Amino acid sequence: MIALKHISRLYRSDEIETTALLDVNLSINRGEFVAIMGPSGCGKSTLLNILGTIDRPTTGAYMFEGADLATMSEAGLAEHRANHLGFIFQSFNLVDDLTIRENIELGLLYRKNLSGSRKAMVEEAMDQVGIAHRARHYPHQLSGGQQQRAAIARAIVGAPSLLLADEPTGNLDSENGHQVMEILKSLNAGGVTVIMVTHSQSQADQASRVVNILDGRMVLSVNRVPA
Amino acid sequence: MIKNTLLTFYRVTVRHPLYAGLNLLGLSFGIAVFVTLSLYAHFETSFESWVPNADKIYDVGILWTLPGRPAQQSTTSMGGMLDQMHEDYPDLVGTRILEFNATVHLGSDVVQEKEQLVDPDFFKLFDLPLAAGSKQGALEPGRIMLTESMARKYFGRVDVVGETLRLSDDEGALNYTVSAVLRDIPRNTDRNFDFVRLLTPESHKLMNDYWMHWGSASLLTFVRFDTQAEADHFQAGLDDFVDRKGASEARNGVPYHTSESLHLLKLRNLHLRDKQSAAAVVTLALVGLLSFFVAAINFINLSTARAGMRAREVAVRRTLGATRGDLRLQFLGEALLMTLAALIAGLSIVELSLPIINATGGLGLSLDYRHQAGFLALLTGGVLVLGLLAGIYPAMVLSGFQPAQVLASSRSPSGGRFGMRVREALVVVQFAVVIAFFVLTWGFERQIDHMKSADLGFQRSGLMIVRADDPAMTLASVQSVITAFRQVPGVSLASVSNYAPGDESYTSGGNIKLPGDTGAETNLTYAAVGPDFFATYGARLVVGRFLDEAHGDETPVAEDSSETIVIGRKAMQSIGFRTPEEALGKTLRQGKRALQIVGVIEDLNFRSPKDETLPMFYYFHRELKNNQIVAIRYDGVAEPEMRRRLTDAWRQAVPDVPAKLVSADENLDQYYKPDRNRSNLFSAGAVVAALVGCIGLYGMAAFTASRRMLEVAVRKVLGASRRMLISLLVGSFLRPVLIANLVAVPVAYLVLSKWLIQFNDHIGITAVPFLVGGGTAILVAAATVGMLAWNAANSAPGRALRSE
Incomplete structure (x- = not known):
């Protein structure tokens, strides 16, 4: 499904050149649950952003189901994100001024050629994460766990083939963190490819593969059978 | 989407x-x-843009260039001028408009209305729409047109064609048949066509002396040209026309048009003809x-x-x-x-x-x-x-x-440093405008107050003025009115003159020869005054004496006689005397007449304070022949009560002429009205601009404060005191306001001084408005931002830091 070939990402400011990623090669198959691990500042989030096409590699090729995303236009990438990707963030990033339902509906807003009823899709996503009873509330009225479940609903409402999660449980207590992990696992079981950045070994243990990054290089990729 | x-x-x-x-x-x-x-x-x-073909209509105005006086443009012209133009330009289309205060008789009641006397070609220029009747034959002797409002006022309905109306004007009290009803004239006009009838030789008989007298100006003359080229061609011949027709007024071989030249003024430009x-x-x-x-x-x-x-x-x-x-x-x-x-x-x-x-x-x-x-x-x-x-x-x-x-x-x-710079620049512009508005509003208001309290050379309070210039009034009836006024309790003095506060017109005394043999001349304006005139107005004598009967000041009728006059300070300077004492006793010459100065007074300013003070001389008549204006000095009675008593006394003395009493203050007020209107509108604009400016600053400050929450929290953790934090936040907002002051002060100063120059007597510009305006802006800014800064400085740092 995904093939990263010799991906590097350099950041240049006036005098300093920082290497965030160096010559990363990574293939991910449909249906995998990949955990990306590594210490702070190692380039995990850069890798996730490149996978999510909200950052471009400096060099290298990014093939997604046969299409080269590294050279695709901005508009093409936007369409790609709308049709194929779902994002989950550590700080939820719900829009304050929209209700939970409206936030989730945002996940469909930029999709063209939408088949089926938008309303039904939103209802289904809310049911899937158990947030339907909060549909008319605003994000600040919800607990962290509820906000993250709403954010997941927004990410999956368009039935993406790839779900990108950047420390999705980082701002949650263990009980809510556990719930979120369960949702991700069940989505994965339903066929969605999940790539998740995490600090937690116990969460990484629940993935089907662990990729370790250190100082911008991929140091280890371990396939494991989920417990 | x-x-x-x-x-x-x-x-x-x-x-x-x-x-x-x-x-x-x-x-x-x-x-x-x-x-x-x-x-x-x-x-x-x-x-006048509503007048059909307004662009083709011109007023024939006069540009006066008189010795010792600034050139002056008037819109009025000589009564008989259009007749003389028709002699030379037989195809000229034109009409005169002579305005009268006419009295409408309604049973025993009398009401004063404005009446316009016009020539038969009136409709060829002012093609006013009719509500009833027809233009055909509307302007014939014995007929009158009136507006819808007037029709409703006097008959209670619009279609009043054929009705009769009794009206008195210069022609006397006559019955007129309504020939047509004009639609009401819009508000944006200086031409108030209320009652319109034909201008006949009988209707201007009182002006006969001046009707064909070059140098006089008594009515408006309008002409029509279909193209600009025709108008230009006509204009080009006007100097020759003036020299031909006004030849008798020419002096020392100088062509007359150098003193009085005619100019076509577009009808549409008349209203804002005055540059100010x-x-x-x-x-x-x-x-x-x-x-x-x-x-x-x-x-x-x-x-x-x-x-x-x-x-x-x-x-x-x-x-x-x-x-x-x-x-x-x-x-x-x-x-x-x-x-x-x-x-x-x-x-x-x-x-x-x-x-x-x-x-x-x-x-x-x-x-x-x-x-x-x-x-x-x-x-x-x-x-x-x-x-x-x-x-x-x-x-x-x-x-x-x-x-x-x-x-x-x-x-x-944040949108980067550029964004911050742009926003700061916008705040500077905004506050500069607000501060400049404040200074200008202050200046305008102070000048208007100043004009209202300015020394006009006479005592305004306790002074009533009533025009007794209705044609229906005789010499005897004016005297009976004055006698009646003098008996009203509270009235101390009553006098008559042909010049009073609020007068737009004045009589030029022609060129006055100065004492000595140099042949130098200057142009003075004169007024005829009756007994007690100076005392009634409270005029202040500088040297000599006022005019009165006891000194035998009655002006003789003969043209080669000698008479006594009192002059104002401005006339004294205009003649060239250095001191009032030097002027006293000197004799001037007006044609064959000798004018002996027996007194000098502080100038009486009866006209707009914007205008230059007229160089005036006053001569004495026990009884004035026409254009009488009665002034009444009273004391110890409230104005409304005095107005009532005087109106009653007037009605007793002359029941068939309406009493038009105005206080000296009201009379003068008309001059301030446009300025005050404009100043009010300006203030309203300025206040709103200031309000908007403050709203904007508050919004900007609120925004910045919320953005800098993290910075504030970090500084707090590092030990910054509340006071330091507030001064930091407030300070960053005061900088643009301070810069705004630097921009606004010179601009406001320049504009205000340019505006003030137009007034003959104007206030000086002090530092006060600049300090108050700038200070207020800084205070308001500090208060708005300070309030937010206080909140920010008081917030717990933990919350802001946690979200990082």
Whole structure:
């Protein structure tokens, strides 16, 4: 499904050149649950952003189901994100001024050629994460766990083939963190490819593969059978 | 997508009422001021534009160039001039308009109305629409036209053709048959056609002496030319025409047109012929534009600042697949919706305030959605452009953010140093305008107060004036009125003269030969005064004595006689005397007449304080022949009661002439009225601009304070005291306000001094308004920002830091 070939990402400011990623090669198959691990500042989030096409590699090729995303236009990438990707963030990033339902509906807003009823899709996503009873509330009225479940609903409402999660449980207590992990696992079981950045070994243990990054290089990729 | 834009706009508005309210309020007030002042400018510049073919109609005005006096343009002309023009230009189409105060007799009641006497060609120039009757034969002897309002007033209905009306004017009291009813004349006019009838030789018999006397000007003469070329050609021949017809007035072989030349003035330009009025209208239009400008800056500032706080939302939308185009559309759409809402609110404010403005200013401003469609379309267009401007910046900047970077940080990107600089510059411009407005308003108000309290050489309080110049009044009836007034309890003195406060016209005494053999001449103005004139007005004698019967001051009729005069200080200077003492006893020559100066007084300023003081001399007549104006000095009685008593006394003495009593203050007030109207409109504009400026500053400060929460928290952790934090936040906002002061002070000074120069007697510019205006701006800014800074400085640092 995904093939990263010799991906590097350099950041240049006036005098300093920082290497965030160096010559990363990574293939991910449909249906995998990949955990990306590594210490702070190692380039995990850069890798996730490149996978999510909200950052471009400096060099290298990014093939997604046969299409080269590294050279695709901005508009093409936007369409790609709308049709194929779902994002989950550590700080939820719900829009304050929209209700939970409206936030989730945002996940469909930029999709063209939408088949089926938008309303039904939103209802289904809310049911899937158990947030339907909060549909008319605003994000600040919800607990962290509820906000993250709403954010997941927004990410999956368009039935993406790839779900990108950047420390999705980082701002949650263990009980809510556990719930979120369960949702991700069940989505994965339903066929969605999940790539998740995490600090937690116990969460990484629940993935089907662990990729370790250190100082911008991929140091280890371990396939494991989920417990 | 549109639905989502509407939803987001609605949510942002409802959930951030302070921001939305400030933004909407500021812009709608700005729009309201702009629209109102534009309407005012439109009103003032549209005078007579409603007259069909107004561009083809010209007034023949006179440019007087008299020795010792600045050149002066008048709109009036000699009564018989049009007849003389017809001798030389038989095809000329023209009409005279002679205005009278006519008395309408309604049973035993008498009402004074304005009557216009016109020539048979009247309708060929002023093709006024009729409500009833026909133009054919409307202007024949014995017939009269009147407006709808007058028809309703006197008959209770509009179609009154064939009815009879009794009217007295110079021709005496006569019955007239109504020949036609004119539609009411719009408010934007200086020509009040209330009662219109034919100008006949009988109707100007009292003016016979001056009817064909070059050097006189008693009525308006209008001519019509279909093309500019024809008008230019006619104009080119006017100097020769004047020299031919006015040959008898020429002196020492100098062609007469060098003293009195004729000029065609476009009908449409007559109203703002006076440069000061024109400048005032332009100024007000500019104030309107500036108010809108300030509000627009404010709007853009707040919109972009607010949008900057939505960077995270933008980043999220981009991860969801929004293109830059989608986001640009969203922000543009939101800004356009906001400006449209402000436009509607602004127009509502205008609709609500116009009746008040019209009532206080005597104006006829209206928002006419059908006839001013062009203006409204332009306004809507301007507002939409503003919406685009306010939307484009955030649309461009925000859609250009790298979502990865925005999402990686818990802080919102600021739009960079450039954005901050732009916003600071906008605050500078805004506050500079507000401070300049304050200084100018102060200056305008002070000048108007100054004019009202200026020394006019006579005592204004306790002085009533009544014109006894109705043609129906005889010498005897004027005397009986004066006698009756003198018996009214509270009245101490009553006198008569042919010149009084509020007079627009004056009589030139012609060129006066100065003492000595140099042959030098100067032009003086004179007034004939009756017994007690100087005492009644409370004039102040400098040297010599006032005129009275006891000294035998009665002016002889013979033209080669000698008479005694009193002169004003200005005349003294104009003649060339250095001191009043030097003038006393000297003799001037007016033609064959010898004028001996027996007294010098402080100048009596009866005209507008804008005008130069006239060089006047006064001579004595126990009884005036015509144009009598009675002045009454009273004491110890309230004005309304005195007005009632005098009106009663008048009715007893001359029952068939309406009493037109005015106080000296009222009489003078007419001169201040346009200035006060304009000053009021200006103040309204200035206040709104200031309000909008403060709203904007508050919004900006609130925005900045919230952005700097983290910085404040860090500084707190590092041990900064509350006082240090507040001064830090306030200080950063005072800088643009201080710069604004530096910009505003010289500009305001220049504009104010230019404006003041037009007044003959004007106030000096002190540092006070600059200090007060600048100080207030700084205080207001410090207070608004300080309040927010206080909150920020008091917040717990933990919360702000945790979200990092």
